[in-house]
Amino acid sequence: MAQVLTLCRSVLHWSPLWVRSMCSLEEQARAIFAAAVEGVQPDSVVRRALQRRGDELVVAGHSFKLHHNLHLVGFGKAVLGMAAEAERIVGDHLVQGIVSVPHGIQETLQRHRKLNMLLDPSSKIKVMEGAKHNLPDTDAQRSAESIRELASSLTDGDLLLVLISGGGSALLPAPVPPITLQEKQEVTRCLAAAGATIQELNTVRRALSLLKGGGLSRCAYPAQVVGLILSDIIGDPVDLIASGPTVWSETSLEEVWAILYRYNLYATLPLSVKELLNQTGSQQRSKLKDQPQQDNILNAVIGSNAIALECASRKAQELGLRPVILSPGVCGNVQAVAQLYGLLSRFACSPGKEPPELRDQILKLGQEVGVESSELCRTMKHLEEGRQESWHATCLLAGGEPTVQLLGKGKGGRNQELALRVGLELSRAEERSTTVFLSGGTDGQDGPTEAAGAVSDRNIETEAQSQGLDIDVFLCNNDSFTFFSSLSKGQKLLLPGLTGTNVMDVHLMILPPPPSAV
Ligand SMILES: Nc1ncnc2c1ncn2[C@@H]1O[C@H](COP(=O)(O)OP(=O)(O)OP(=O)(O)O)[C@@H](O)[C@H]1O
């Protein structure tokens, strides 16, 4: 496949349409997804963010003097690779480091031969694994305690590099005493089960933790803190990613109570939690008297869904497609998201003028799935221009994290379910478009399955029927992985393996021109 793509790349600059078609739209879609993931690999984002100028470290335009004063901590699913790269860049000034990473990750990375994401045997960074199944456990609590001790031992003149990525909340549990780990875990479990968003969940976590919500930088004060953040939340809110341990945030207790009441959790709250949250404002504030000055903290988002989409866009252009980025903030119900993509394909493929109600339908659905009207208007303008000019295929790019309402007992993930639903939209549309859709999780794992996502087009329904597969039955049972594994021997699955990064999901739709424009 790599060879095919290299060939495609070299001929695309001058090629007529028939040469372009040698590289199938599906192959192009897969290559563009791979480029999106490649652009946010932990080592490449750290390499882009940390510049060395002799004994100076430059981050986001700020310069820091290095004199064997550098300490490093990290927590999250992608920080092992981030730490390995950071040590390659500033290891000569590194005094010590601790990273809290998911249980079994070193073994998994070894197995996937991701050796650049592993630390050197002579590394000064201690790796602590914990949080089995993404749940805070006693191992993760021990890691959090070690990280807290390291940060608290720092003095003026020290520099603490904090590597942060998704999964960091579970890997840095430090409940405010007398709240126990089990009590805090129960509160978050109930919130998640009741359907709380990650924003709500982390707002509550911050209020119950010693290290979240800026607690870690408070411990490190007066040392300089530099947080490098790989974002896994829509909009890149630094105070919420991994619950913001380096971001000073004064969570209002009213806000926390409002969330707990919203999900009817008051009655089941442990007494210790109720007591902490009932403290008066002045008691809360006295805990914070050592809060560091903002000048001592620099936080930089070094990897995000938007960056992955930019990289995908460059790849699409290289392949001779016309890239259009819709939005990095797609959320909401996967059914509505699929309908939106179906309508956008219809819009792009209508020969001549589109039906008048189509634009309104698109704008209405956009509101439901976190896409702003301005983003949709801009996208439709591009698609419209494409329809008028004689254009090559457009690659529509978007990202985010839609949700699936789990009603069945099947095996699947939101990306595979989205791909299946979009395929169905395309199959059942009046226009006979050759649109190809791909949805994939940038971490390489979609729900509890071995796949990252899947690819689909309008042929999916007839292919399924001819192979005795009833799509509606699979969808009702949330069984998208079983469906794609059975369809054409699993050829439509996206199987990159564990990628070592995570900036949510990437959606891409390759829209060939309508027949009249070719
Ligand atoms: N059978 C299924 N069909 C569709 N979606 C499913 C199914 N089972 C689980 N999911 C969805 O998969 C998601 C969890 O998967 P995953 O572990 O990839 O989550 P994530 O949000 O990407 O986690 P992280 O951000 O920590 O990597 C949940 O949103 C859940 O609703």
Ligand SMILES: O=C(O)[C@H](O)CO
């Ligand atoms: O760790 C967490 O809190 C989630 O991954 C969101 O950042």
